Amino acid sequence: MISVTILGAGNVATHLFKAFVKAEDVSIKQWFNRSIDAIRSYKNEVEIIDDLSQLKEADLYILAVSDDAISELSSKLPFENRLVVHTSGSASAYDIDKKHKRGVFYPLQTFSKAAKMDFANVPICIEAIDKPSYPLLKTIALSLGSPTKRINSDQRRVLHLAAVFVNNFTNQIYRIGHEITESEGAEFDILKPLILETAKKIQDMSPYKAQTGPAKRNDKKTIKKQLKSLENNTHHQDIYKLLTASIQKTHGRKKL
């Protein structure tokens, strides 16, 4: 049985806790958070603590805390030479104090406390600065039912950047769809099946092949009409122009 201690009580920590509870080969040793209130409701399921000096020995310590807190928290841990990882896409593995065996356990997903998560849909990107620790980290990820991928810091940096595009920027595009429809007496809800289908389509088809629409077809009449109807919102108009030009660049059409 592998023992794991979780530090932090945010989105990632909470989902990791729930997933580890179900995992067969892993037991949760302790759950630390600087403010105990956030985890008090779990006190019957696990030992909860808010004092680092109470930390017991475990095979792995997962720092699922804000990027900025990783460095300080790791240096305050009252032990050395044990395996300590963070869960960040952007923080360096070297942010962890060098007295520890260091690694990264980056779940490439978007977590909110409210939304359920099946870890089969959470690829775990593993980096082991302490190379002999890699198999243990992989075993733990597999025990969650997650696909795993061994990556280096450069690849993680790239994946996190791409994740900002496909998650945050895509979500903002949805938001603009929301603004456009609701401001003109149409309903955003009616777009939801299209949004889901657009995401499903590229699961087995490249986004290049999946593209359709006025920009790809170079349908100047429609593009002009749509730009005109965005006249009152230059901000939306700028995004329309830039992404239309981007599609045309990708598909070898002339610029607007």
Place this chain on the structure above:
Amino acid sequence: MISVTILGAGNVATHLFKAFVKAEDVSIKQWFNRSIDAIRSYKNEVEIIDDLSQLKEADLYILAVSDDAISELSSKLPFENRLVVHTSGSASAYDIDKKHKRGVFYPLQTFSKAAKMDFANVPICIEAIDKPSYPLLKTIALSLGSPTKRINSDQRRVLHLAAVFVNNFTNQIYRIGHEITESEGAEFDILKPLILETAKKIQDMSPYKAQTGPAKRNDKKTIKKQLKSLENNTHHQDIYKLLTASIQKTHGRKKL
């Protein structure tokens, strides 16, 4: 039994044909395409024709042809005073020749011939210039198992614009995610669960609430690092800047 004739043999026509074959209350009278080759393989399932003079009487004629062809094709139809609709999000209902009863039957989805489509996920936006035809159009949409929505031309224009954002622009963002990962030795595939989850999340949560990430948190350090790693692609950098600013505008942060 309602009789329907389909004109055109592209993505939309083909999916409509397959869905009508399964619909209980609708029979397909004929399938027309100017080039018969595109529909020859269906000749045992339906009467196929490539000559407009062979068109028989039907309760509804669906012009699922390129936007630019709607006007001409509708005027060439050798009858009048029958119900004729097109399937376009952007063409006017008045593009259909005025000798007909006119309407629009706009499926708000993205179709490719290759990908399967469950019409339960295809909201049909109905517009009836000939008002008494509305109930028939609604019945036909329901027979496909589709949700339906009665809309006017302004709402359809807005929905089509919003669809360009959430479908074409989102897909282009996926494409950029593809370019960023593959150009740096990471794999696009690992982003697919995140892409799906991002689309699923807003099925019951507003995109406003669903937003996370460096722009929303105003995490200047990460934004600066990511802009730097896009240095070699000013085009991607411009999109990063504009969408980051857009998120900050939505969530009340200062501009970059």
